[in-house]
Amino acid sequence: MADLSTFPITKRWPAANPAILQLYSLPTPNGVKVSIALEEIGLPYEPHLISFGANDQKSPEFMSLNPNGRIPAIIDPDGPGGKPIGLFESGAILLYLAEKTGKLMPADAVGRYETIQWVFFQMGGIGPMFGQFGHFHKFAADKVANNSYPVERYRDESKRLLGVLEERLQGRQWLMGDAYTIADIATFPWVRGADVFYGGREMLEYAKFPAVMAWLERCIARPASQKGLEIPARPK
Structure with a gap:
């Protein structure tokens, strides 16, 4: 099982299943891009709610993953080379997921x-x-x-x-x-x-x-x- 302990965000939002992708988000126009893509692809993931009301996105734990303090962000325990990778920016995440799975992107x-x-x-x-x-x-x-x-x-x-x-x-x-x-x-x-x-x-x-x-x-x-x-x- 992947070890996500090197990501400080997992101290505040622990992974129930560290072997699957971790999503840190909120259902806003930017946030739902990644959850929709993951549902389309069928890739297992674990969502964690980042509350704007609690200013979670500005917490040290969240900003350790995204220094820009914006949702969404992910940790994929099965990143390039089989090693965990953390990513932020919805467009970058969508591109990563499409290229990782060969879905939602033309092959040519x-x-x-x-x-x-x-x-x-x-x-x-x-x-x-x-x-x-x-x-x-x-x-x-x-x-x-x-x-x-x-x-x-x-x-x-x-x-x-x-x-x-x-x-x-x-x-x-x-x-x-x-x-x-x-x-x-x-x-x-x-x-x-x-x-x-x-x-x-x-x-x-x-x-x-x-x-x-x-x-x-x-x-x-x-x-x-x-x-x-x-x-x-x-x-x-």
């Missing part, structure tokens, strides 16, 4: 790089812009009540990015065509989250992006998504 080089570019599109565009829109629209609305510029800036950029997705999804079932990949998994939780978490459906005019909305419904309907969207379970 062209398809692989096209998939990676759409993952980077989410990481550099969809995530940051939707996140800033949500912050100013929902969480900081009182702070910008007399200044509409922040909300308008991130609303307009978010709509522009939805337009890019709309064009890409014309005539395609998934971002890469017939194959469901980590590009879909990276992106759809943010499109869903802008509505579910931020209440931005009307302001972002989702109705103007029918291909995106149909794709989003297909992504959410997948059994792995239905399960992964709720992992780790929030405390009741």
